[in-house]
């Protein structure tokens with residue numbers, strides 16, 4: 001089953017009144033949007049749906065875990081996700097107006113299905129803090145060995161850069177050219 005199938009809401013068969021749904025959000029969803037920051041995901045999404053003739057209200061509860069790489073030691077870091085979100089769908093006739101309202105989508109009343117992928121993706125992603133470092137968010141501690149290795153690599157890189165520049169200045173060919181220029 002493709003992601004599109006997984007997160008499709010079938011509007012045509014959705015009953016008037018209350019109903020429920022459930023979606024499992026996995027890494028596949030993040031792959032679909034070419035997001036490589038999320039290295040794994042296992043988030044259960046329950047949705048309570050309330051439908052009138054023209055308005056569908058969806059109340060989502062997310063609960064689960066996503067993994068990202070720590071900004072400091074580059075090792076996996078688990079983030080617990082516990083969040084709620086809401087989406088309203090308004091069904092209309094031919095003259096649907098573009099609208100900028102948050103959390104509201106306007107659908108043609110003949111629309112059969114709605115793909116929730118984008119909404120679910122953004123909703124879970126909004127829970128990821130801007131800075132992800134062990135101990136600050138999520139559980140666990142930074143891998144000290146990794147940090148040491150990364151720091152060593154940074155020092156080597158900047159040393160190489162410095163010695164490259166020094167060599168250029170000391171290169172006798174450059175010196176010779178300089179002399180020609182000065183003639």
Ligand SMILES: [Zn+2]
Nearest residue numbers: 070073134142
């Ligand atoms: Zn870390």
